[in-house]
Amino acid sequence: MKGNLEVGGEPGCCRVEEERAASKLSNCSIMAPTVVVFLLGLLSSAKSLPPPRTSFLLSSADRPLARFSVPGIHNTTTLLLSDDASTLYVGARDAVLSLDVSRSEVISIKRKVEWGPSDSETNSCKNKGKNPQVDCPNFVSVLLPINSTHLYACGSYAYSPHDAYIDAESFAMVQRDGAKGRCPFSPFQRNTAITIDGELFTATTTDFRGVEPQISRHFSKDGRPDVSQDSVSVLEEPVFVRSSFDPAERKLYFFFTEVGKEFNFLDKLQVSRVAQVCKDDVGGQRTLQKKWTSFAKAPLLCQSPRQLPFNILHDVFTLEPKENSDTSETLFYGVFTSQWSTRPESAVCVFKLQDIRTLFTESYRTFDLQHHQWNQQERHSYLGKCGLHNATDAELAEVKRTFLTSQSVKPVGMRPLVVSSNQRYTRVSAMRTKAADGKLYTVLFLLTESGFLHKGVLLNGGPHITEEIQVFTQPQQVKSLLLSSSKGVLYVGTAEGVTAVPVANCSAYRSCSQCVLARDPLCGWSPTRGTCTGVDSSPETLAQDLDNGNVEEKCPRQSRSRRDTEVSVNLNEAVRLQCVKPSNLANVTWTSPQFNSDQEKLFIQSADNSLSFLATDATLGLYRCEAEEGGYSEVVASYVVQERFSPRAKTPHHRDRPSGQDEPYEDIQTEEPVISVTPTAEPTDGPTEDRKHEQVSSDPDIFKHHSESKTSIQHIPFKTNVQSRMELPREAQVENSYYSHLIVVSLLLAICICILLLGGLYMWWPNKMCLKGKFAVSPEDGCKDNKSQETVPSLSSPDDAVPEVMVVEK
Numbered sequence: 098m099k100g101n102l103e104v105g106g107e108p109g110c111c112r113v114e115e116e117r118a119a120s121k122l123s124n125c126s127i128m129a130p131t132v133v134v135f136l137l138g139l140l141s142s143a144k145s146l147p148p149p150r151t152s153f154l155l156s157s158a159d160r161p162l163a164r165f166s167v168p169g170i171h172n173t174t175t176l177l178l179s180d181d182a183s184t185l186y187v188g189a190r191d192a193v194l195s196l197d198v199s200r201s202e203v204i205s206i207k208r209k210v211e212w213g214p215s216d217s218e219t220n221s222c223k224n225k226g227k228n229p230q231v232d233c234p235n236f237v238s239v240l241l242p243i244n245s246t247h248l249y250a251c252g253s254y255a256y257s258p259h260d261a262y263i264d265a266e267s268f269a270m271v272q273r274d275g276a277k278g279r280c281p282f283s284p285f286q287r288n289t290a291i292t293i294d295g296e297l298f299t300a301t302t303t304d305f306r307g308v309e310p311q312i313s314r315h316f317s318k319d320g321r322p323d324v325s326q327d328s329v330s331v332l333e334e335p336v337f338v339r340s341s342f343d344p345a346e347r348k349l350y351f352f353f354t355e356v357g358k359e360f361n362f363l364d365k366l367q368v369s370r371v372a373q374v375c376k377d378d379v380g381g382q383r384t385l386q387k388k389w390t391s392f393a394k395a396p397l398l399c400q401s402p403r404q405l406p407f408n409i410l411h412d413v414f415t416l417e418p419k420e421n422s423d424t425s426e427t428l429f430y431g432v433f434t435s436q437w438s439t440r441p442e443s444a445v446c447v448f449k450l451q452d453i454r455t456l457f458t459e460s461y462r463t464f465d466l467q468h469h470q471w472n473q474q475e476r477h478s479y480l481g482k483c484g485l486h487n488a489t490d491a492e493l494a495e496v497k498r499t500f501l502t503s504q505s506v507k508p509v510g511m512r513p514l515v516v517s518s519n520q521r522y523t524r525v526s527a528m529r530t531k532a533a534d535g536k537l538y539t540v541l542f543l544l545t546e547s548g549f550l551h552k553g554v555l556l557n558g559g560p561h562i563t564e565e566i567q568v569f570t571q572p573q574q575v576k577s578l579l580l581s582s583s584k585g586v587l588y589v590g591t592a593e594g595v596t597a598v599p600v601a602n603c604s605a606y607r608s609c610s611q612c613v614l615a616r617d618p619l620c621g622w623s624p625t626r627g628t629c630t631g632v633d634s635s636p637e638t639l640a641q642d643l644d645n646g647n648v649e650e651k652c653p654r655q656s657r658s659r660r661d662t663e664v665s666v667n668l669n670e671a672v673r674l675q676c677v678k679p680s681n682l683a684n685v686t687w688t689s690p691q692f693n694s695d696q697e698k699l700f701i702q703s704a705d706n707s708l709s710f711l712a713t714d715a716t717l718g719l720y721r722c723e724a725e726e727g728g729y730s731e732v733v734a735s736y737v738v739q740e741r742f743s744p745r746a747k748t749p750h751h752r753d754r755p756s757g758q759d760e761p762y763e764d765i766q767t768e769e770p771v772i773s774v775t776p777t778a779e780p781t782d783g784p785t786e787d788r789k790h791e792q793v794s795s796d797p798d799i800f801k802h803h804s805e806s807k808t809s810i811q812h813i814p815f816k817t818n819v820q821s822r823m824e825l826p827r828e829a830q831v832e833n834s835y836y837s838h839l840i841v842v843s844l845l846l847a848i849c850i851c852i853l854l855l856g857g858l859y860m861w862w863p864n865k866m867c868l869k870g871k872f873a874v875s876p877e878d879g880c881k882d883n884k885s886q887e888t889v890p891s892l893s894s895p896d897d898a899v900p901e902v903m904v905v906e907k
């Protein structure tokens with residue numbers, strides 16, 4: 098079969114070959130390496146995930162996290178939660194800790210046991226060519242309950258693995274000798290371990306160089322022997338990821354990525370796998386003595402149709418079946434990247450336990466020792482079965498060379514659940530939650546490389562990322578995620594410490610509209626209390642619309658009218674009005690009667706959505722910032738810009754400016770659009786007004802990122818061109834406050850009429866308005882859906898190709 102794929106000279110036929118090649122790859126066929134080069138382009142075309150709706154930085158008051166980070170305690174990366182969820186055990190560098198996590202707002206240390214190598218052990222590690230600070234401490238990589246009173250721990254211990262029993266209460270430690278095969282020598286090599294009924298099952302490398310992988314059972318009970326795998330060649334440079342126990346079939350599953358030797362590539366082709374062994378395997382009698390007779394492995398396929406597969410597995414989360422369901426409904430959520438990616442991208446695929454079970458009962462490939470290749474299709478009743486201890490030597494000889502299934506495990510739905518074309522997710526957790534409508538939804542937590550946790554919900558229309566939360570600041574090679582869905586907390590362990598992230602903080606959504614638009618199954622709006630609150634803790638039915646986020650339907654009409662913020666300015670002063678976007682998915686539009694001034698005016702809308710302009714006669718007046726999301730619009734800020742009440746203002750105004758005043762913005766009033774925007778003065782309060790002045794809010798941290806670099810400029814006619822111009826008579830406004838109130842009221846009335854008119858126009862003529870949408874990248878872009886998804890930046894997103902500064906002209 099090798100070499101049967103020749104890429105033809107005609108462009109039309111390449112495509113067919115590529116597609117065929119991609120599907121061949123998934124069928125585990127052998128193909129020519131050259132085809133891979135032609136396939137590279139395929140990966141990029143997958144439909145990607147929308148950006149997170151809201152973003153919270155590490156210190157955000159709206160999304161408080163409990164953090165444990167104390168001097169002298171490092172690399173808190175191995176996490177274990179006690180059964181009552183009140184204690185978090187942590188494997189760290191040269192120490193094991195227990196943390197009190199019974200309170201949600203603070204994590205405190207309960208116990209600590211020092212566990213590091215001696216100076217002479219560190220020296221001998223150093224003499225073997227290892228860095229004494231980086232490689233030679235004891236990095237604990239296994240921490241598991243071994244029985245009702247004790248924990249089992251294993252650490253790299255100066256490149257000489259050691260293990261120990263620790264009393265979970267007193268933290269008294271009993272060291273054991275020789276832990277080879279239970280955890281890796283290198284602190285940077287991944288491993289996985291699981292304890293069942295006091296027996297320890299591990300998947301790790303077992304040598305100093307880290308090249309001899311092994312899956313084995315230790316501390317075997319009832320006098321049965323410890324069992325390991327037959328030879329190192331049943332695994333090919335594996336990176337172990339996770340393990341899981343199927344109690345119904347008494348089988349263990351190990352998830353990992355390895356080199357796929359069944360593919361004849363020149364390059365090392367990585368393949369994700371699941372391997373099985375039987376918990377009670379005791380090996381064969383003559384053949385396969387003390388070796389697994391039940392070891393078998395299968396490829397895990399995570400691939401979009403006609404794309405190259407996401408072939409590198411990074412993490413697996415086991416989601417138990419819902420209540421009263423069979424264990425065969427257990428789901429495995431895997432997060433994958435691709436060997437061929439040239440940019441950050443990743444995918445989540447979900448596999449069903451039943452599919453894995455079935456696959457291991459079907460046909461296998463056989464390794465042909467003479468020709469060094471895998472042959473197709475062997476089917477024997479005993480392959481993949483438990484209890485082969487008394488099998489014949491011939492049967493066990495067959496088992497020895499037949500351990501790779503013919504087919505791959507396909508994901509539920511035959512395609513990835515989530516594909517992100519700009520995030521490299523490397524850890525995943527999942528929980529089921531009952532939403533306000535009583536239906537169950539799956540919420541995914543995905544950790545990005547850049548330190549953000551993305552919370553996504555799987556909706557009918559596809560995945561929706563409700564929020565991103567920064568949980569660490571530096572890229573981490575070793576990190577872990579531990580979810581307690583009963584407690585509603587996710588623990589993140591990194592070199593920086595342990596962070597507890599509540600699965601939701603509904604009160605961050607301050608209005609019914611924001612609560613509903615969040616489309617978070619954990620949060621709903623309580624009409625009686627007037628707050629956004631947790632669905633599980635609420636006795637009443639909460640307003641929630643996960644699939645559509647329909648605010649009009651779910652929220653009572655807002656009667657509370659928004660108070661305009663007054664901004665007093667000097668004439669010819671630069672004014673900047675802030676508008677904080679309520680969500681990354683919202684499109685922000687400024688409206689003002691002033692935009693229709695027949696004089697040449699420049700209004701500049703920055704990337705942070707603030708509106709800047711020069712205060713002149715014609716630019717004083719009312720400004721509103723409106724946010725539109727999912728077809729729903731609301732005013733998020735409104736300002737009345739008026740002249741500062743000062744002696745100078747009382748004198749009749751002339752177009753020429755007072756002398757002696759520095760006027761850097763003089764040149765703005767030209768025909769040319771302004772390209773660079775210099776920092777603007779913040780409007781300040783007027784001294785003697787009887788109405789309350791509100792200080793214009795300063796940049797919240799979150800949006801600073803966007804405003805720092807202003808890269809490109811767009812000139813787009815302003816949406817509100819249709820509005821009529823309303824000039825305030827100046828003298829009257831300054832000298833007669835009664836009159837000015839009247840003006841403001843009539844102005845508001847006029848605005849209302851305008852908005853109504855506009856709304857009518859908008860509905861009547863949707864396409865035209867859409868093209869006028871300010872953030873459209875190009876005119877041929879579709880309407881809102883597309884637009885908002887493609888151009889909204891998120892903090893963790895590495896490439897924001899958004900036009901960031903916009904000049905709004907008359």
Ligand SMILES: *[C@@H]1O[C@H](CO)[C@@H](O)[C@H](O)[C@H]1NC(C)=O
Pocket residue numbers: 243244245246247262
């Ligand atoms: C748990 O294991 C430890 C270490 O082997 C042992 O000392 C202890 O007695 C065991 N406890 C129970 C309840 O079996």
Ligand SMILES: *[C@@H]1O[C@H](CO)[C@@H](O)[C@H](O)[C@H]1NC(C)=O
Pocket residue numbers: 484486487
């Ligand atoms: C193997 O056969 C012996 C004798 O027939 C039996 O006692 C033993 O339980 C069998 N072992 C297994 C693992 O089935």
Ligand SMILES: *[C@@H]1O[C@H](CO)[C@@H](O)[C@H](O)[C@H]1NC(C)=O
Pocket residue numbers: 171172174236284285574575592
């Ligand atoms: C331990 O933490 C340091 C930072 O404090 C980090 O550079 C290093 O990579 C970590 N080592 C491991 C094995 O996690």
